[in-house]
Amino acid sequence: MLHLVQSYQGWVSPEGIEACARVLGISPAEVSGVSTFYTMYRRRPCGKHLIGVCTTSLCGMLGGDAVLQDLREYLSVDENGDSPDGMFTVEHIECQAACSQAPVVTIDWEFFQYMTPWRMHEVVADLRDGKEVKPDRGSTVRGFREVEKVLAGMELTEPTQPAVDDAMLAGLMVAKGKAKS
Amino acid sequence: MAAKRSSQKLRPIITEHWDDPNLFTLAGYQKVGGYKALKAALKKTPDQVIELVKASGLRGRGGAGFPTGMKWGFVPKKGDKPRYLVVNADESEPGACKDVPLMLADPHLLVEGVIITSYAIEAKEAFIYIRGEVPEAVRRVSWAVKEAREAGLIGRNVAGSDYSLEVTVHAGAGAYICGEETALLDSLEGFRGQPRLKPPFPAVAGLYAAPTVINNVETIANVPFIVTNGAEWFRGYGTEKSPGFKLWAVSGHVERPGIYEAPFGITMRELLDYAGGVRYGRDVKFWIPGGSSVPMLTAEHLDIPLTYEDLAAAGTMLGTGTPMVFDTTTSVVKAVTRWLEFYKHESCGKCTPCREGTYWVVDILQRFEQGDGKKTELKLLDDLSNQIEGRSFCALGDAAATPFPAAMKYFADEFDLATKTPVDKTFDPAATMLKSPVAV
Numbered sequence: 001m002l003h004l005v006q007s008y009q010g011w012v013s014p015e016g017i018e019a020c021a022r023v024l025g026i027s028p029a030e031v032s033g034v035s036t037f038y039t040m041y042r043r044r045p046c047g048k049h050l051i052g053v054c055t056t057s058l059c060g061m062l063g064g065d066a067v068l069q070d071l072r073e074y075l076s077v078d079e080n081g082d083s084p085d086g087m088f089t090v091e092h093i094e095c096q097a098a099c100s101q102a103p104v105v106t107i108d109w110e111f112f113q114y115m116t117p118w119r120m121h122e123v124v125a126d127l128r129d130g131k132e133v134k135p136d137r138g139s140t141v142r143g144f145r146e147v148e149k150v151l152a153g154m155e156l157t158e159p160t161q162p163a164v165d166d167a168m169l170a171g172l173m174v175a176k177g178k179a180k181s
Numbered sequence: 182m183a184a185k186r187s188s189q190k191l192r193p194i195i196t197e198h199w200d201d202p203n204l205f206t207l208a209g210y211q212k213v214g215g216y217k218a219l220k221a222a223l224k225k226t227p228d229q230v231i232e233l234v235k236a237s238g239l240r241g242r243g244g245a246g247f248p249t250g251m252k253w254g255f256v257p258k259k260g261d262k263p264r265y266l267v268v269n270a271d272e273s274e275p276g277a278c279k280d281v282p283l284m285l286a287d288p289h290l291l292v293e294g295v296i297i298t299s300y301a302i303e304a305k306e307a308f309i310y311i312r313g314e315v316p317e318a319v320r321r322v323s324w325a326v327k328e329a330r331e332a333g334l335i336g337r338n339v340a341g342s343d344y345s346l347e348v349t350v351h352a353g354a355g356a357y358i359c360g361e362e363t364a365l366l367d368s369l370e371g372f373r374g375q376p377r378l379k380p381p382f383p384a385v386a387g388l389y390a391a392p393t394v395i396n397n398v399e400t401i402a403n404v405p406f407i408v409t410n411g412a413e414w415f416r417g418y419g420t421e422k423s424p425g426f427k428l429w430a431v432s433g434h435v436e437r438p439g440i441y442e443a444p445f446g447i448t449m450r451e452l453l454d455y456a457g458g459v460r461y462g463r464d465v466k467f468w469i470p471g472g473s474s475v476p477m478l479t480a481e482h483l484d485i486p487l488t489y490e491d492l493a494a495a496g497t498m499l500g501t502g503t504p505m506v507f508d509t510t511t512s513v514v515k516a517v518t519r520w521l522e523f524y525k526h527e528s529c530g531k532c533t534p535c536r537e538g539t540y541w542v543v544d545i546l547q548r549f550e551q552g553d554g555k556k557t558e559l560k561l562l563d564d565l566s567n568q569i570e571g572r573s574f575c576a577l578g579d580a581a582a583t584p585f586p587a588a589m590k591y592f593a594d595e596f597d598l599a600t601k602t603p604v605d606k607t608f609d610p611a612a613t614m615l616k617s618p619v620a621v
Contacts, residue, residue, distance in 0.1 A: 002354065003313070003354065033373060037356065039355035039356060057473065057515075057516045061512075062614055063615050095274070095357075096315075097278050097281060099278050099430070100438040100439045100440070102438075109315070111317065114615060116616055137285060138316070138317030150319055150320060151313050151316060151319060151354075152352075153350070156320075156323055157320060158324055159324055162202050162203075162286070163205070163286070164286050166437075167439035168196075168440055169196075169199055169440075170431075170437050170455075171193060171440050171441030172193045172442075174441070175193050
């Protein structure tokens, strides 16, 4: 339900908490307790796109630290991670469990792998220009509120393409004698 | 040469058809034999399926390695309470990257395993709890469930039998602790995901206080293969105590990181070989067999067979079976600091040793990272780790107490050095990166 609130407002607002409490017949304090526990429930509004850079050990050292530092400067984000134009919110995230593809970046929780500062610039520029941006596996980046609909279970779409990448096939290709050198 | 040698150890079984572009669809999955195991299972009694999985020796792939058939057997079959299956798809262990790929590549394999497992434990409802940070897995598994329902494989009279089952996909909201099974149950019930006191165990009082089995994604994915091929076939792979095969997800400083499926008993040296070796021909400094929650090993341990029993004998654990490899450019102090920052962030706050302990450990480690550590604080870090381990409510506390003592065992000199010199001066961060930082 809190994912649903976020799909509507882009964060868990006080009135969102009130609304959940009313519908569920529990106190706002109980809803608040749940919403502040989980990292994905936001306590303040974010930009149109939420960019998360993984800086847990492996990703951080394989380049995540550099990507995050560079991106903050490139977008001139403030102390909350918001870019001045309201397009982006940048934050560091903890492990996404995709360490074979480190360093990992998510934009509206869509997945980008082997990220570098210079590739990040291109992706951000494309999003700013309103171009279609495809992540490395999964569906086109559409905005934070849009993806929250999926997580709230309010949007079911048919996948049309496989979501398989080189890392997932690494062993299979070696076994088939097709490994890239 | 390498390819020929490889084919001796690698055994793509779960991953066999992952390069098939239609595998993620119901039709594509059925084309490679999908849902035949379900039909075979429905011809057996539920207890026969449990006995089969017990005989196979399948062990949980989530980290603890508990025998799966035994877990299923704990669920009381009598009584008026419903029984539930809950699939733990909250993969978030640093280093683990096998369950999400499985759900993306082959969502119907998970769904088929869920139906068979639910049938075996006689559950009428199953839940798949997927971590919220992976909407693509939520999309694909949800769609696979919908396709299966429309094909009569979920719902009333599964595949024309007397058995009925509902399957619900639930998205989490970002909390590592929800991978702990009782915290996951609280989260699924709509509360803060904090671990429960055990006993009672979930098999007796789990979801909504009803008997519940909680299994990892990879565990469930093994079930259809066991039903189709039998327990003896399964035991033909691996060792007596670690039967079967595993998705070894190799990450870090290797040429070709990714998933290498092979029976238990393969060594890290062999896996490294298949993954193209350490990048730029460098040497391994340390590696971790199964997620940051298990103790690290060094280059001298590369020939240990990767089994539950051999790794336990070496003082570590198999964990999730997803090795992370770090080369000689890596600062162990920095790696440990980052892992502790992770545990501090993810500590649920329920118990004091973990909540407060991770706070103080991080505070001290960050000073070491800046070259500002004090020698006396090494003893303090050791004490703090001891205070957290074994005194916490759940395994997250024990996990948080793991990285530092293990690192000290092999790299005490680096912590010494970090009392004088910032780690970034000793280890150039640019050298550790995946690609040379031209634009930084």
